[in-house]
Amino acid sequence: MAQPLHGLLTRALAAGGYVNYNWNWGIFWEQTPEATGTYFSTLMSGLGVTIMLALCAWTIAFVIGSFIGIIRTLPSKWPVRLGNAYIEMFRNIPLLVQLFIWFFVVPELLPQELGAWVKQLRNGPFYTAMIGLGLYMSSRVATQVSAGINSLPKGQRMAGTAIGLTTVQTYRYILLPLAYRVIFPPLTSEFLNTIKNTAVALTIGVLELTARARSMQEFSFQVFEAFTAATVIYLALSAVVTIGMRYAEQRLVIPGFNGGKA
Amino acid sequence: MPMITIDNVSKWYNPTFQVLKNCTTSVDKGEVVVVCGPSGSGKSTLIKTVNALEPVQEGTITVDGLSVTTMKKDLPKLRSRVGMVFQHFELFPHLRIVENLCLGQTKVLGRSEDSARAKAMKMLERVGLTAHAEKYPGQLSGGQQQRVAIARALVMDPICMLFDEPTSALDPEMINEVLDVMVELAKEGMTMMVVTHEMGFAKKVANRVIFMDAGEIVEDAQKDDFFGSPRSERAQQFLSKILAH
Amino acid sequence: MFSDFDFNVIWRSLPYLFEQGMTFTLTLTVIATIGGLILGTFVALMRLSSNVALSTFAASYVNLMRSLPLVLVIFLFYFLMPYIGQWIMRADQPVQVGAYSSTIITFTLFEAAYFSEIMRAGIQSIPRGQVMAGYAIGLNYREVMRHVVLPQAFRNMLPVIFTQTIVLFQDTSLVYVLSITDFLGAASKVAQRDGRLTEMYLFAAVVYFTICFTASFFVKRLQKRISIIR
Secondary structure (H helix, E strand, O other): HHHHHHHHHHHHHHHHOOOOOOOHHHHHOOOOOOOOOHHHHHHHHHHHHHHHHHHHHHHHHHHHHHHHHHHOOOOOOHHHHHHHHHHHHOOOOOOOOOOHHHHHHHHOOHHHHHHHHHHHHHOOOHHHHHHHHHHHHHHHHHHHHHHHHHHHHHHHHHHHHHHHEEEEEEEEHHHHHHHHHHHHHHHHHHHHHHHHHHHHHHHHHHOHHHHHHHHHHHHHHHHHHHHHOOOOOHHHHHHHHHHHHHHHHHHHHOOOEEOEOO | EEEEEEEEEEEEEEEOOEEEEEEEEEEEEOOEEEEEOOOOOOOOHHHHHHHOOOOOOEEEEEEOOOOOOOOOOOOHHHHEEEEEEEOOOOOOOOOOOOHHHHHHHHHHHOOOHHHHHHHHHHHHHHHHHHHHHOOHHHHHHHHHHHHHHHHHHHHOOOOOEEEEEEOOOOOHHHHHHHHHHHHHHOOOOOOOOEEEOOHHHHHHHHHHHEEEEEOOEEEEEEHHHHOOOOOHHHHHHHHHHHOOO | OOOOOOOHHHHHHHHHHHHHHHHHHHEEEEEEEHHHHHHHHHHHHHHHOOOOHHHHHEEEEEHHHHHHOOHHHHHHHHHHHHHHHHHHHHOOOOOOOOOHHHHHHHHHHHHHHHHHHHHHHHOOOOOHHHHHHHHHHHHHHHHHHHHHHHHHHHHHHHHHHHHHHHHHHHHHHHHHOOOOOOHHHHHHHHHHHHHHHHHHHHHHHHHHHHOOOOOOOOHHHHHHHHHHOO
């Protein structure tokens, strides 16, 4: 498959304006002009940033999203309203705009000294992206967690209450272990979304995988090699996560329990 | 002294729909009271108000002299002393049978893992399910699950038991294994309030029968009086319908 | 904190923000929705087809698109498009494709993958009996799809389609990476030029929020109405 495409593109490129274009898969092993190592190693460092950012953001999303998701299922009104407002807030503003606000606006609104400190922070863009992406994804996690809890038979909560468990204990020992199992597949895809969304962080200067591919393309003019490599890496990453999650899901299966209906 | 008193209790789901209308009754210690009535009559709601699973807007309910309707902080403790069996069993599907029986003991009563487990195994033996201790609820039949649910209530050493249609979700061939356990409990002197259509059970072990219709307690009579000569027309009609076969 | 908040800069730039920026944002949203929906429906039909080659191709396309970040796809197509254009048109040189046309094509192709999954779910939600009833009165595959299955699938999925459109509307802001003047791009250009980042980005957030919140409110109402009819 690579061979005919290769020929086709070479011909196309040779005939076109890019007379200097050489199809060159060896480019990955050449040094970058910044002398920071080979192109391959910069792509790998981009992959590392992508993974780190996704994991950190996911941790935030999972913790806060779970909290918001849970309070939306409480019997009293105000926590539910608060949870709904939170979700609407983060869901209805584009991620990119949210990142810009965290990056450009929030430091201005902080007290002067704190703001200045934040702006000078090493890895500032990374932390900003981590918080911005984490909070953005937390609203999606919250939606899933609420849906999971609400999908459980009403009697489960009652049964917990009836044997004398407090609300906290009922959630801790009964509702949450069941709900997280029910929403495992959608949570997996939200995690995959988190990985994909890390690419948006390049707009505030985080050197993740897409940013690395883009700069490789700029420096080396090897458009196709750079983006093909990024594509393949993203595909591999999502394959690894999907397979890993499927394995985890199988281990979480409870004999005789099939989702919401107990 | 009555174990459970229900005094002038009313409940609304919304301003226009009243599910319970001025219900008053009581259950003495050691007494078995069967609550029956057509579906939608409020009998399931009534029994759930006893351990405050359903809040009420008017009236008072006491269990063992403690007011359930005004209590806030100690509700979990009180609930742990009132055993409840649900129509759809409501075993916790992610916990093994024995874990289902230990959860309340360890988390509410503060018993040690070991003593909880010992107690759980004792109760499982009593309901004849020792062999299934390490299985998950989904691997048991409906009748077995309901017996586990009864055992789950009994391990808490309840002072009384509430049954909310314990056999109506069961296949016919499984009803008796559950009723047998209940009959035995009744004979041992357990205070029981049972919502059921099983009139055979009522005739065998009930002391009193309460008949509800449209949120009201229409009839509250000794068993023999109820089956012999129900006073209200509605109770007569109901009885003739379910005893027809 | 807000003492030096300058509402004037927003007021001054309103015509630019909306006439240029929002117009492109909405154009991109509408074209990508309609194009993506049509293309996506075909992809869904291919994926459900009994022809293994067709369904494999469709599945691969959908999975590929759904595994990649949109930002990467925007770059990828932007740089790839001239050569594809050259190949299709058998031109001597890579075809000049502007950033605007490039993003419109990119979003249509990208969204087609997502819409195809929605349409596939919609088609699968139609009971087999409907298809059989269609064949029974003598319709062929095309007619069954055209007159029986797709209209129902489309109607059932309408709320999901609109929800996806709202997501798409938000995603169009990513064309920022090609320095295009969409709504956010316009806001960003004013912000940089006048040094008013706080005002412009907060205003952009408010505008996006208002539009998306209102739209999803109506989608929720639509959802309720559809579920009642059913």
